[in-house]
Amino acid sequence: MLTFTKMNGAGNDFVMLDNRDGKLTLDKAQIARLCDRHRGVGADGVLVVEPAQSGANFRMRYYNADGGEAEMCGNGARCFGRFAQRVSGQAGDISFETMAGKITAQFIDNNVRIQMSEPHSLRLNESLDSGGEVLTVHSVNTGVPHAVVFVDDLEQVDVRRFGAGLRYHSHFAPKGTNANFVQQLGPQTIAIRTYERGVEDETLACGTGMVACALIFHELTGAASPVAVKVRGGETLEIAFRQDGKVYRDVTLTGPADFVFDGQAAL
């Protein structure tokens, strides 16, 4: 039996595994089965605590619901910090390595603030066909790749149709991208919906997607930091940043990371 903890980061939900002893080996099919909402535990992804290979406290591995490993997960990183703190009994900030760089988690009341890796590959105003329509698409990598489209009414967007159209678009091949749709609610407030690569559906929240949308919102409107981002699950999270010329520094994502239950799963 596999001992796990289920966590929820603003509606993005995860199976958490403690593999600090290095004894756990799961293949892609087993991870996908854990995430299956009918045959398994059910989750958007799996996060695994491993020993650090350099100066951090831990190493974070992230796997999407399809079992494939991804470089980073923003909501997952908040949950990872909270989970690593619990299993290790370590007080104070938690640092961990990811495929996208080193992340630090700070614990602020019921929220977790993570210092994101430096965003890159920002591109604005590209015309791309998706779902049979030509969209104005922006993109940036916030640990994983994100496409961003601004719309007038989020409720009217067919996220599966247009999200999948961008996720599999040749422009983002071969790795593909996550796809976000954004509606401005105020000078420093947006609402977003996200189609996630590797989940292949809309999720209730996407942390790296929130960061991508907030930075592009700043690029297009000059919106000051911090930007409030309302997600499909109903929560509002905070993205802060500092622009140093063309580079974004001190990018942080602050929001909830909640324990849901502990369990044992047959694999």
Ligand SMILES: N[C@H](CCC[C@H](N)C(=O)O)C(=O)O
């Ligand atoms: N599905 C994403 C990884 C997880 C991103 C999301 N859950 C987050 O909170 O950042 C990808 O394959 O690029």
